[in-house]
Amino acid sequence: MEKDAEKIKKFVQESYGRRAQEQEKAGACCPSGVPSSCCTPGEVKTYAEMLYTKEELEALPQSVADFALGCGNPIAIAELKAGEIVLDLGSGGGIDCFLAAQRVGATGKVIGLDMTPEMIRLARENARKIGAENVEFRLGEMERIPVESNSVDVVISNCVINLSPDKDAVFKEAFRVLKPGGRLSISDIVLLQDLPQDIRESLEHWAGCVAGALKKDVYLDKIRAAGFVKVVAEEVEVPFLAETDKGQTRLGLRDKIASLRVKAFKP
């Protein structure tokens, strides 16, 4: 089992490493697999436009705004305030970190954590482009968060926890780093029905945020088991189904998965 977990993590890391490298090469346009406004001109909504408001996207350089790999908008429910300290688990190119940084302002701070070195490099380059001084990106795993206990006001995460082979550890760690009264505000993929065996056993589908997803109730129970209270969840549309159904890779998943927005508190 431990070997399986290692294999999954390595596959996930390599897959997102490639995504980051492709984005670095493509610059402002056309990262692979993600429709961007410069790749799909016209009235088709870009992937990022399915997740974020026009105002949020316009506040960022296009190359940063276009590199959205999430399945929701955790900032929308986080109610961030000036001066708060935010931690983003699996920060990718940094889109949610930069949006959070605008809300917490110069007196606040955002830490983006990602286990893929290429993503950290891309996110740091994005921070440099934006001139975001209140954002720091750390290389590390969300199962062992390199952050002090009781030091963070808000933990956010966007379509990442489903990728972990050890979700109990992730929620336990999120709870540990939060200050008493701190909150968890995450978007993630959950299952509404069992997946077909071929999808469940596919590493590609694990890295694609489907095969590692848990049933919605199991997911929420794990959050409560870590100590969180006042757990509130809301299902929203899965943005990547619209896109990938055209490529025929995820046909049949529409009734089986949901994108869940969850808010919870550390007492």
Ligand SMILES: C[S@@+](CC[C@H](N)C(=O)[O-])C[C@H]1O[C@@H](n2cnc3c(N)ncnc32)[C@H](O)[C@@H]1O
């Ligand atoms: C689907 S992408 C989401 C990126 C970003 N949150 C966004 O919305 O654009 C998943 C990211 O999580 C990172 N990741 C996956 N498993 C992780 C883990 N165990 N610890 C830290 N980062 C992880 C990947 O490297 C990748 O950058």
